[in-house]
Amino acid sequence: MEKYLKILKKCSLFYGISDDNLLKMLTCMGAKIISFDKKYTIFAEGNTAKYIGIMLSGTAQTVQMDYFGNRSVISVIKAPHIFGEAFACAEAESVPVSVIASEPCEVMLIDCGHILHTCSNNCGFHQQLIFNLMKDLATKNIMFHQKIEITSKRTTREKLLAYLLFRAKEQGADSFEIPFDRQALADYLEVDRSGLSAEISKLRREGILECRKNRFEFLTKL
Amino acid sequence: MEKYLKILKKCSLFYGISDDNLLKMLTCMGAKIISFDKKYTIFAEGNTAKYIGIMLSGTAQTVQMDYFGNRSVISVIKAPHIFGEAFACAEAESVPVSVIASEPCEVMLIDCGHILHTCSNNCGFHQQLIFNLMKDLATKNIMFHQKIEITSKRTTREKLLAYLLFRAKEQGADSFEIPFDRQALADYLEVDRSGLSAEISKLRREGILECRKNRFEFLTKL
DNA sequence: ATAAATCTGTTGAATTTTCAACGAAACGGG
DNA sequence: CCCGTTTCGTTGAAAATTCAACAGATTTAT
Numbered sequence: 001m002e003k004y005l006k007i008l009k010k011c012s013l014f015y016g017i018s019d020d021n022l023l024k025m026l027t028c029m030g031a032k033i034i035s036f037d038k039k040y041t042i043f044a045e046g047n048t049a050k051y052i053g054i055m056l057s058g059t060a061q062t063v064q065m066d067y068f069g070n071r072s073v074i075s076v077i078k079a080p081h082i083f084g085e086a087f088a089c090a091e092a093e094s095v096p097v098s099v100i101a102s103e104p105c106e107v108m109l110i111d112c113g114h115i116l117h118t119c120s121n122n123c124g125f126h127q128q129l130i131f132n133l134m135k136d137l138a139t140k141n142i143m144f145h146q147k148i149e150i151t152s153k154r155t156t157r158e159k160l161l162a163y164l165l166f167r168a169k170e171q172g173a174d175s176f177e178i179p180f181d182r183q184a185l186a187d188y189l190e191v192d193r194s195g196l197s198a199e200i201s202k203l204r205r206e207g208i209l210e211c212r213k214n215r216f217e218f219l220t221k222l
Numbered sequence: 223m224e225k226y227l228k229i230l231k232k233c234s235l236f237y238g239i240s241d242d243n244l245l246k247m248l249t250c251m252g253a254k255i256i257s258f259d260k261k262y263t264i265f266a267e268g269n270t271a272k273y274i275g276i277m278l279s280g281t282a283q284t285v286q287m288d289y290f291g292n293r294s295v296i297s298v299i300k301a302p303h304i305f306g307e308a309f310a311c312a313e314a315e316s317v318p319v320s321v322i323a324s325e326p327c328e329v330m331l332i333d334c335g336h337i338l339h340t341c342s343n344n345c346g347f348h349q350q351l352i353f354n355l356m357k358d359l360a361t362k363n364i365m366f367h368q369k370i371e372i373t374s375k376r377t378t379r380e381k382l383l384a385y386l387l388f389r390a391k392e393q394g395a396d397s398f399e400i401p402f403d404r405q406a407l408a409d410y411l412e413v414d415r416s417g418l419s420a421e422i423s424k425l426r427r428e429g430i431l432e433c434r435k436n437r438f439e440f441l442t443k444l
Numbered sequence: 445a446t447a448a449a450t451c452t453g454t455t456g457a458a459t460t461t462t463c464a465a466c467g468a469a470a471c472g473g474g
Numbered sequence: 475c476c477c478g479t480t481t482c483g484t485t486g487a488a489a490a491t492t493c494a495a496c497a498g499a500t501t502t503a504t
Binding site for chain 1: 314
């Protein structure tokens with residue numbers, strides 16, 4: 001287990017827990033490490049979600065089948081990401097996705113029940129673990145909610161402005177940076193890249209904002 | 223406190239906790255009940271998120287200001303909804319929204335720290351409470367994620383089919399119901415209602431699906 | 445420093461969405 | 475059963491998005 005300490009410590013789930021306690025805790029919770037070859041199924045659709053997964057090495061994909069069996073890749077999982085936590089915590093009776101190794105990988109599996117139900121001695125680091133898991137879910141909630149708010153606007157211009165206004169407010173400054181290049185921003189906003197570029201140019205010509213690469217600046221009140 | 227028992231028991235946060243334990247627990251956690259007149263601020267933007275709110279009666283709105291001070295209503299809160307839980311659990315240093323009473327209302331406030339840090343006697347119902355809160359966040363995560371997946375499709379047709387395929391799969395049947403009328407479905411999919419109606423008609427003419435009010439049925443493999 | 449690769453802005457045509465308006469159908473009371 | 479109200483489907487015109495293609499700018503590797 002020790003050889004995985006370095007990667008485990010990068011995992012938000014274990015924030016603020018000392019090496020010693022982490023190792024003790026993993027044993028106490030019966031954490032298992034399993035290796036999967038390429039194409040092997042880590043979590044199978046339709047099962048109940050019992051385990052939280054932690055990717056230690058390699059890569060996997062979240063795969064979804066629709067009603068007619070059309071397959072689509074929802075997300076890519078690399079170390080040190082955790083996965084399956086929402087389904088496990090929601091006690092989903094049947095998860096709608098599979099997680100499949102896209103290259104050989106090592107995964108730590110922890111029974112979610114062992115996380116949620118603190119052991120009888122009510123140890124402080126176990127509380128920290130619950131706290132971390134809760135924070136992880138809550139943070140994702142906020143991010144999802146913000147994305148929905150932004151992408152629910154109907155036009156590219158509105159989406160872009162909504163996004164930039166969030167970032168400006170967040171950084172509390174007239175001039176601010178965004179963590180995306182044009183293509184990534186277009187993907188986030190769910191619009192066409194060229195249309196996005198055109199809209200940025202238009203806002204520039206109108207004197208509303210200025211931009212150089214990832215740095216934007218509002219010039220006027222809307 | 224007893225007079226609010228009926229409404230509190232409807233709150234998912236307290237699922238599976240007996241009346242006795244619930245009342246004891248609320249006292250133990252220092253839950254406060256506060257009344258707000260119309261237009262009063264329950265949570266103010268910019269503060270740290272310390273409390274989880276439970277609406278006991280009346281109505282409030284989640285309000286957001288953008289960088290330039292333009293105000294928009296994000297959501298409406300009625301009993302027995304809880305609110306602020308994501309910000310509190312994520313330990314947001316500064317919440318980006320205000321919650322403002324839109325009619326006189328009564329709100330229960332619980333310090334989130336008192337929920338997350340179990341009391342020294344490690345009582346079982348406190349674990350249940352943590353469990354419920356986690357489940358609430360996780361369930362919302364799954365719902366948000368699904369909505370993002372559906373609305374990230376680019377055309378009305380794709381959005382509609384993605385949504386219907388989810389519902390069909392969920393109900394495991396050729397014929398299935400949806401919980402929306404046309405306008406609500408259009409809002410969920412973030413498309414125009416008339417365009418949605420047109421698309422449904424088109425799918426009908428193409429022999430792909432049949433529908434009568436809220437009941438849909440796929441006729442062919444895509 | 446140069447070449448290759450990637451990113452970005454522009455354009456115009458084709459497709460799609462939105463918007464407004466209207467009538468038919470469904471619903472709920474009285 | 476009739477009437478008022480809401481929901482639903484249709485239509486055509488206006489607006490916006492997507493798509494493909496390309497050239498200039500920027501970055502990376504050698």
